[in-house]
Amino acid sequence: MALGPTEQKFVLHWGEMGTRWGVNRTVAQIHALLFLANRPLAAEDIADALSVARSNVSNSLKELQSWNLIRVTHLMGDRRDHFVALQDVWEIFRVIVEERKRREIDPTLTVLRECAIEGDTDSALEPASLARMNEVLSFLDMLGTTYDDYKHLPPATLQRFLKMGGKVARFLGPDDKDAS
Numbered sequence: 001m002a003l004g005p006t007e008q009k010f011v012l013h014w015g016e017m018g019t020r021w022g023v024n025r026t027v028a029q030i031h032a033l034l035f036l037a038n039r040p041l042a043a044e045d046i047a048d049a050l051s052v053a054r055s056n057v058s059n060s061l062k063e064l065q066s067w068n069l070i071r072v073t074h075l076m077g078d079r080r081d082h083f084v085a086l087q088d089v090w091e092i093f094r095v096i097v098e099e100r101k102r103r104e105i106d107p108t109l110t111v112l113r114e115c116a117i118e119g120d121t122d123s124a125l126e127p128a129s130l131a132r133m134n135e136v137l138s139f140l141d142m143l144g145t146t147y148d149d150y151k152h153l154p155p156a157t158l159q160r161f162l163k164m165g166g167k168v169a170r171f172l173g174p175d176d177k178d179a180s
Contacts, residue, residue: 001041001045001048001049002049003033003049007033007036010032010036011029011032011033011036011050012029014028014029014031014032015028015029015032018031024060024063026050026052026056026057026060027060027063027064029050029052030046030050030057030060030061030064031064031069031070031085033046033049033050034046034064034070034083034084034085035085035086035087035092037084037085040073040075040082040083040084041082041083041084042078042080042081042082042083043057043058043061043080043081043083044080046061046083061083064083064085067095067096067099068086068095068099069085069086069092069095069096070083070084070085070086071083071084088155090155090158091155094151097147097151098151101144101147105140105143105144106144108140109137109140109141109144112133112136112137112140113137115133115137116130116133116134116137119133119134
């Protein structure tokens with residue numbers, strides 16, 4: 001399977017962005033390839049298209065499956081597994097945010113809550129340090145609550161919300177810290 005120049009550019013850039021987001025380059029490139037594909041692809045087709053080792057493709061596909069970004073499908077007359085990616089951009093965004101929250105934010109909140117409890121009785125911890133830890137806890141709690149409030153909204157509602165942009169900020173007025 002040969003990629004055209006525009007597809008190559010997209011896949012290569014998606015791989016570069018993936019590395020900036022903490023995702024393995026090949027994982028991101030495979031995701032981009034499957035996102036663009038108009039048919040399910042077998043691992044061999046993916047390896048050929050991206051010129052990467054079959055073992056790397058296999059590991060990358062497992063990673064993408066663990067993120068719920070791709071799924072296995074089968075084609076009549078072909079015993080191999082084929083792979084398809086989520087095609088809805090809003091659903092991809094929702095899945096990635098949900099997984100990042102589950103893998104990164106939730107465990108951090110658990111530790112921060114433990115630190116808040118333990119910090120109250122830790123005589124070696126300076127009050128200013130405990131205050132900063134609690135500030136991070138409050139911030140991440142607020143983000144998590146906000147995410148939970150918005151995650152079930154339909155994409156059309158989220159789009160309208162995002163398009164409102166700075167209008168809401170202007171309506172609410174300046175923050176007290178910014179006003180002085």
